[in-house]
Amino acid sequence: xxxxxxxxxxxxxxxxAVYAAGHAFTRFxxxxxxxxxxxxxxxxxxxxxxxxxxxxxxxxxDRLFLDSGTIxxxxxxxxxxxxxxxxxxxxxxxxxxIFLTDQGRALRAQALSIPLQVGEALGGDAExxxxxxxxxxxLRERLDAALE
Amino acid sequence: xxxxxxxxxxxxxxxxAVYAAGHAFTRFxxxxxxxxxxxxxxxxxxxxxxxxxxxxxxxxxDRLFLDSGTIxxxxxxxxxxxxxxxxxxxxxxxxxxIFLTDQGRALRAQALSIPLQVGEALGGDAExxxxxxxxxxxLRERLDAALE
DNA sequence: TGCAATTCAATTGCGCGCAATCGAAATATC
DNA sequence: GATATTTCGATTGCGCGCAATTGAATTGCA
Numbered sequence: 104x105x106x107x108x109x110x111x112x113x114x115x116x117x118x119x120a121v122y123a124a125g126h127a128f129t130r131f132x133x134x135x136x137x138x139x140x141x142x143x144x145x146x147x148x149x150x151x152x153x154x155x156x157x158x159x160x161x162x163x164x165d166r167l168f169l170d171s172g173t174i175x176x177x178x179x180x181x182x183x184x185x186x187x188x189x190x191x192x193x194x195x196x197x198x199x200x201i202f203l204t205d206q207g208r209a210l211r212a213q214a215l216s217i218p219l220q221v222g223e224a225l226g227g228d229a230e231x232x233x234x235x236x237x238x239x240x241x242l243r244e245r246l247d248a249a250l251e
Numbered sequence: 252x253x254x255x256x257x258x259x260x261x262x263x264x265x266x267x268a269v270y271a272a273g274h275a276f277t278r279f280x281x282x283x284x285x286x287x288x289x290x291x292x293x294x295x296x297x298x299x300x301x302x303x304x305x306x307x308x309x310x311x312x313d314r315l316f317l318d319s320g321t322i323x324x325x326x327x328x329x330x331x332x333x334x335x336x337x338x339x340x341x342x343x344x345x346x347x348x349i350f351l352t353d354q355g356r357a358l359r360a361q362a363l364s365i366p367l368q369v370g371e372a373l374g375g376d377a378e379x380x381x382x383x384x385x386x387x388x389x390l391r392e393r394l395d396a397a398l399e
Numbered sequence: 400t401g402c403a404a405t406t407c408a409a410t411t412g413c414g415c416g417c418a419a420t421c422g423a424a425a426t427a428t429c
Numbered sequence: 430g431a432t433a434t435t436t437c438g439a440t441t442g443c444g445c446g447c448a449a450t451t452g453a454a455t456t457g458c459a
Contacts, residue, residue, distance in 0.1 A: 117383060124387045130395070133447090176440095231386075238386075308408060320449090
């Protein structure tokens with residue numbers, strides 16, 4: 104006897120659980136990131152740039168799994184607020200490298216408390232969170248591998 | 252000795268794993284849903300409507316964790332293609348109820364193969380998928396509960 | 400009964416997210 | 430060294446996703 108007869112049951116679908124959890128994260132981050140004046144994707148870009156300055160648009164996109172159509176306008180908004188600087192590479196003029204300004208670098212200090220708040224909201228079980236993170240990474244790899 | 256000194260490391264973050272897995276799902280679904288002429292959020296709406304016809308916009312939104320600003324235009328696009336019908340409730344004229352057309356109902360048959368393809372891409376481990384789904388649902392609940 | 404508060408869908412504005420396309424620049428091929 | 434191909438970023442168009450607001454309809458309460 105099958106547990107669920109319907110193969111199209113929303114609440115049994117992994118894709119929807121991922122989708123809904125993603126929105127829940129965005130909602131959770133919203134008030135915290137408002138304090139920094141950042142959106143969630145902008146925050147992700149800073150996570151990358153705080154790790155490594157001077158990346159190309161392409162490298163940043165590869166890191167976040169986003170393309171230039173998303174990243175270019177995002178970076179222009181950050182540049183307009185003097186949080187990053189965009190500069191053509193001297194050697195290869197196709198490349199645009201992204202550098203943090205002092206102001207952009209300074210944001211990092213204000214971001215440090217956010218992961219703590221996430222850990223707290225999740226009940227402090229870092230072990231479970233790490234397991235789930237690893238599972239999701241594998242999920243992403245398998246889905247990407249299945250693209251033809 | 253701590254494993255990761257940096258609390259802002261992108262690759263250690265659960266939120267990013269969820270975010271990236273969500274996009275990977277969308278990419279995976281894209282060619283399959285193109286065959287039905289649906290986007291992923293539209294597909295989610297049909298999953299709900301195939302389960303229960305005649306829901307209000309509000310009820311549909313509650314089910315998908317989306318608000319009217321997202322759902323209203325989505326439904327209007329579906330109505331323009333004669334896949335659903337929107338009708339004011341007789342008793343309470345604030346409510347708009349969503350009904351499937353025959354065409355919308357017929358889409359279900361074409362969608363049946365999609366979950367199978369997901370299962371296949373994920374290596375057929377339904378057990379692991381169910382565990383992960385449950386973990387993500389709990390994650391969502393905890394994040395939502397932490398919203399002040 | 401009358402008026403305030405609430406509920407609901409719709410709308411507006413803005414920021415993603417991605418496909419498709421473009422032009423410039425670099426590389427490969429001959 | 431000229432030509433074809435590839436790479437990179439920007440741009441356009443469209444569909445979410447959500448905050449904030451609006452207006453109509455309903456409900457609550459005195």
